[in-house]
Amino acid sequence: MLDKIKQAVLAGEMEGIAELTNQALAQGIEAREILDQALTPAMDIVGKEYEDGERYVPEMLISAATMKGAVTLLKPLLVEAGVKARGKLVIGTVEGDLHDIGKDLVAMMVEGAGFEVINIGTEITAEEFVKAVKEHKPDIVGMSALLTTTMIHMPEVIDALKQAGLRDQVKVMIGGAPVTQGYADKIGADGYAPDAASATKLAKSLT
């Protein structure tokens, strides 16, 4: 049964996933088992295949949506059983930057890896990042920028986190077309990821 669910996520069978999940639950399989032994391993494979160029963006998206279909059913049960998310990520695109596709891909994939993800949108100022960190108390803050002219707001967010005394409570990861590992090191971010699959790996290694 667990393997069936895993295969359904890999194949992106959105229509059948709710029924499969309910069947598994009816058979007495626990929500946590479904998550740990079917959904998360499936998304690990999805990420790896994307990184290796064997899977394309829509194939990744449909798998993530399928997983979400299962997670929606499992969530109340997981909460009831006291199962905590693997970690919490607050993610947004920085001030002056409207681009959301890359950031949304990362949000979806990290969520697929079992994180609670709070996607706070685009054009997020340093103050708004700080506010979101205070409110949601995440383990990680993710920042995205597509332009060299907006990338410069990333260190401002890090400074604002420092000034608010929050920097040591959160890890900072960054990404986006003009961003590099060198830039991450320079501005004192904890990590850089070039794409959604590596961002997922990075998020896991940071928590």
Add this chain to the structure above:
Amino acid sequence: MFLIIGELINSSRSQVGKAIQEKDDLLIRRLARGQAEAGAQIIDINAGQSMENEVSNLKWLIGVVEDELGRDVRLSIDTSNPDAMEAGLKACSTAPVINSMSNEKKSVRFVELAVESGAEVIGLAMGEHGMPKTAEDRVEETRALLEKCDRAGIAHDRLYVDMICMSVGSSIEQGTQALQGVRRVKEELGVKTFAAVSNVSFGLPNRHLLNRTFLAMLIEAGLDGAIIDPTDSGMMNTVYASRALLGRDNYCMQYIKQQKRGRRK
């Protein structure tokens, strides 16, 4: 005539970024000549990858490309940094193109630069309310952009409005929304439309196929210009073939000329 801007001299392409860093003018010359010979009327110049040196790198690129092509080809200055835009416009010896000016609040200086320089402008149908999702958004952003131009005294015929193509790989309706955007903007606002076509295929296999198929559709919808790789003969063939088939190329002369040129090579 359909406006073709050649996209290859872009510092975010690793080869070009490296050539800029090492001041390797041979690669830049080859890219400039290749694009001009393939039929690009305008060569795009982007040095945005290294922010600290953007202005000096931009000037260097402009110098190299102008030295290679003389006054035969015009340049478009591709940056979101107003200081670089100003320096780039001044460095051009033929009439430059501003690539690009959005509806965002921060575009004020780009509007001023457009007024001062009298340059043609690629305007972006985005910014007032974020990235456009629907055809309606594209029409509204274009309307706002035209109002901005009216207030500044920029004539509409100096403007090409980029319809913001986004990947069908991450959002399946983006192809049709951009197409309808072109149709409606042409019909309702009568301004020239433009597209960065290759975005449409991001994250998908065989991007060439999607790009040139979409280009044919956009041209049918009324597109007036595009930024593409002109050395990709599939793309250029598509431009000429589409225009001939749509009756926009009298006696198919441009199509024939382009095919003969290809045969000679």
